[in-house]
Amino acid sequence: MIEPQQLMRLAIEKGRESIGAGQSPFACAIAKGDRVLAVEHNAVWRNTDPTAHAEINAIRHACRTLGAIFLEDCTVATTTEPCPMCMAALHWARVREVYYGAAIADAEAAGFNELQLAAADLLRIGKSGVKLHAGLLADECRALFAEWKAHGGRPY
């Protein structure tokens, strides 16, 4: 069983890779038991695709890996709180639990055009069974924004 903190460290490392590749400072890792199914970063600019957030990319990769549309019993670590698109995608994928580091407010402060809806509120209002845990390695996740800014990153 991979610990959430280990999984988040894989995501943070992938987030640094994203910044180095001129992409946005977000990354996401998905594991089932002791098997890592996906570690992906945001690729909106690279793919010319506004839906290519880290979580969406990781879900797609993990589902291809498993050959299934459901990621039951899977744990997700994502460097920033999922936006409503990604939180709803994680709900559709039936993941068990999601750990995040930085907050949507951090992404908004960095210039991203965030909807004003916390992931916890979407789950509560929407009556989802996905479990959410905030603030895992939050300082390290937030530090990705400064690194990205220093690298000349563009928000969208």
Next chain:
Amino acid sequence: MIEPQQLMRLAIEKGRESIGAGQSPFACAIAKGDRVLAVEHNAVWRNTDPTAHAEINAIRHACRTLGAIFLEDCTVATTTEPCPMCMAALHWARVREVYYGAAIADAEAAGFNELQLAAADLLRIGKSGVKLHAGLLADECRALFAEWKAHGGRPY
């Protein structure tokens, strides 16, 4: 300028194609002025990808067509009210307006594991500038569910 009703008819036709291909009864069309940029259907089963909803597929296609991550001044017609994943994706893509036919409740009644959050509520709570119009050709859009059921469709 393509009228929303014409655009919705393209989506409905694509929805029938989706059912015939063993996919889910959802389709979405996107236009900019008189140019149709994308007409796509849901491909969750075909692609083994829980994020491959009609709107996500259409956004990706339209962005590739334009070579841009923003779909400004674009009009969207989608056979069913966008789920929070798709409504947020349309917000990220900066589309101008979205017309839909059937409601999330219709999809839920058909067995889909919908989050309990109306598209209008997501936009309002989230403070999005996307304009939303409900009930365009709603009867024809709802009829897709019966056709899909008769075809042995599986919800997820």
